[in-house]
Amino acid sequence: MNMLTRRSLIAVTASLVFAGHAFAQDKSIVVASTTSTQDSGLFGHILPMFKAKTGIDVKVVAQGTGQALDTARRGDADVVFVHAKPAEEKFLAEGFGVKRYPVMYNDFILIGPKADPAGIKGSRDIVAALSAIKTKGADFISRGDKSGTHQAELNLWKVAGIDIAKDKGPWYKEIGQGMGAALNTASASNAYVLADRGTWLSFKNRNELGIAVEGDKRLFNQYGVMLVNPAKHPSVKKDLGQQFIDWLVSSEGQKAIADYKINGEQLFYPNASDSGA
Amino acid sequence: MLQDVTALQLVLSGDPALFAIVRLSLYVSFSAVVLAALIGIPLGAWIALTKFPGRQGVIVMLNALMGLPPVVVGLAVYLTLSRSGPLGAFGLLFTPPAMIIAQTVLVTPIIAALTRQTIEDLWIEYRDELTAMNLGPLGRVAALIWDARFSLVTALLAGFGRAAAEVGAIIIVGGNIEGFTRTMTTAIALETSKGDLPLAVGLGLVLIAIVIAVNALAWTARRAGERLAG
Amino acid sequence: MRAPSEELPIVFDGVTVAAGPVTILDGISLTLLPGSPTVLIGPNGSGKSTLLRMAMGLLAPTRGRVTWGGRENVPPLKRAIVFQRPAMLRRSAAANIRFALRAASIARAEHARRTSELLELVGLAHLADRAARRLSGGEQQRLALARALARDPAVLFLDEPTASLDPVATKAVEDIIRAVSERNIKVVMATHDLGEARRLAGDIVMLHRGRIVETGASASFFDRPQTAEAKTFLAGELLV
Secondary structure, three states, rough: HHHHHHHHHHHHHHHHHHHHHHHHHHHHHEEEEEEEHHHHHHHHHHHHHHHHHHHEEEEEEEEEEEHHHHHHHHOOOOEEEEEEHHHHHHHHOOOOEEEEEEEEEEEEEEEEEEEOOOOOOOOOOHHHHHHHHHHHHHEEEOOOOOOOHHHHHHHHHHOOOHHHHHOOOEEEOOOOOOOHHHHHHHHHOOOOEEEHHHHEEEEEEEOEEEEEEEOOOOHHHEEEEEEOOOOOOOOOOOOHHHHHHHHHHHHHHHHHHHOOOEEEOOOOOOOOOOOOO | OOOOHHHHHHHHHOOOOHHHHHHHHHHHHHHHHHHHHHHHHHHHHHHHHHOOOOOHHHHHHHHHHOOOOHHHHHHHHHHHHHHOOEEEEEEEEOHHHHHHHHHHHHHHHHHHHHHHHHHHHHHHHHHHHHHOOOOOHHHHHHHHHOOOOHHHHHHHHHHHHHHOOOOOOHHHHHHHOOOOOOHHHHHHHHHHOOOOOOHHHHHHHHHHHHHHHHHHHHHHHHHHHHHHHH | OOOOOOOOOOOEEEEEEEEEOOOEEEEEEEOOOOOOOOEEEEOOOOOOHHHHHHHHOOOOOOEEEEOOOOOOOOOOHHHHEOOOOOOOOEEEEEHHHHHHHHHOOHHHHHHHHHHHHHHHOOHHHHHOEEEEEHHHHHHHHHHHHEEEHHHHOEEEEEEEEOOOOOOOHHHHHHHHHHHHHHOOOOEEEEEEHHHHHHHHOOOEEEEOOOOOEEEEEHHHHHOOOOOHHHHHHHOOOOOO
């Protein structure tokens, strides 16, 4: 038994020493992306197709947009795939990204309880809806995590003429967590919450929640993809990463994105050809 | 991958993705416990047997470190292993070895502190005999560790329980990458955030069952060993 | 078994041991010579155990000095001790003896033979594989003796070897002590049991309050005690 223990100790130690090496050797890239793309199931749909075509494993680390960009800034990802255009442009301007490619869009929706305490259900005006929530002091859950959704939410308050940092009351709760956690919290406390449609469609713990506001073009949600700049971080696998980006914006990748549906409903709309997006 | 099915169905149908997750969880946590034991047992024994200035402070510190917040450890390991960190060149972030390192950091103080207590108690009992046998420091440590082996198994189990249950550290340094660094706990966190609470609970039950099975095995082995060696 | 010249005589020269304000041994001068067993007697707290530990080399004197065969600081390679409450290692009886053989750097090829000889000597051969800590008190005491003898000592110190044993177990242990002494191993033993001292001792050292009050050959000590303390002690009255 002694011998056996010793042998297994050696084996574990050795495997640890060599593991890093082995993992670095295989054909794979790390993509820092958002919880919305992962939680909606999009990656589960498109990555196997990409793997089948190129043999490249895409390892997705799902974080908020802000955190994903920071991960890329540290050189811990090869590609970032996020949805907050101003933050992405800042990332590019700092020299951390090579080029930004628009990939697809979906939209944000305002989720709220069936009882609708703010009286906004069915509205197509997100700005009026947010003003009503504030006026009525209806419970509102904010991501509070610098994610793309959080940044979009902050921007909408601004458009509504509300300085949320100053005007927030006990009705406004920042949870500092991902989309799913925010929906779970809203579901448990019958609050309003801004969500991306993809995560909402695949979210199961809805209870009393439903869509309150949708269809306002200010709720537009654009996704972009960037290769992390190899000049900043030589460890970036630029060829494999660029292959992934090229595939995403190719007609084949765009079709794969369009084909992803939950209950017959399309979640993301490819728009790589729209250079202004 | 894990949609619209309960965890029980996954287990019964032998879902390969679920087994990969379970296998990775066990691999990471066992490796961490083995490494933590290699560090923590000699360290704890050394503190138990050595007088040095500030020893009381070290013991208080060690006991406090048993409650290290996993998130803090995860963050520290993340910053160390990041490409921009001191060990970035090894490219270990978002790999299973990164998770093993983080859990080793979490578990080592537990094993070292419990070893220190166990060995010190045993040393009080054995001191006269071992000194009279003119045993050197290494011989003493070896004898004490061997004779404390059954109590040390409990320390290892405490470490394993801690490692297998934590999510805060490995989700930061592992990245919860499907098929690569997704473990039982990070999968549970993910399913919870997707709002799939029944599946999350099911996975949780599988995790608890595994922890109980590991403890039961160790307990049986300990009982059998104690019958032979007292 | 061997010429005990390296260890003996053990000479105490004006030895005092103090723990803080308490004096445990006070100006002890004593020579332990080869030959029949020397038995330390005296009431509890008289310093018998401390004297044994010092002779074993486990304790250093506060003042004075101890020499073994004329030298100071001789490592206890050829000395062994059985404590009043021996700690059994958490292993089998045989493994306890093998551990002592290993600690004494005895060639591995010898271990199996020596282990069975020693177990035979103390009458525990049938319990070789039993966990040592599950043995009875008497069996543990005998195993501790075997473990001490595994070191192949020239001098064997025994601290109250039968203190908590019933008469049958006591007789078994005393028989082993006699056998050991016949093998030319010097036995130095502490006891507060006068009957045992009478049965085993070649000579007697009586301690009281950390001082030697009387020494002498066993027969003369028991027949003609010289000091008031010895007379009181032998009369079975309380000596405080």
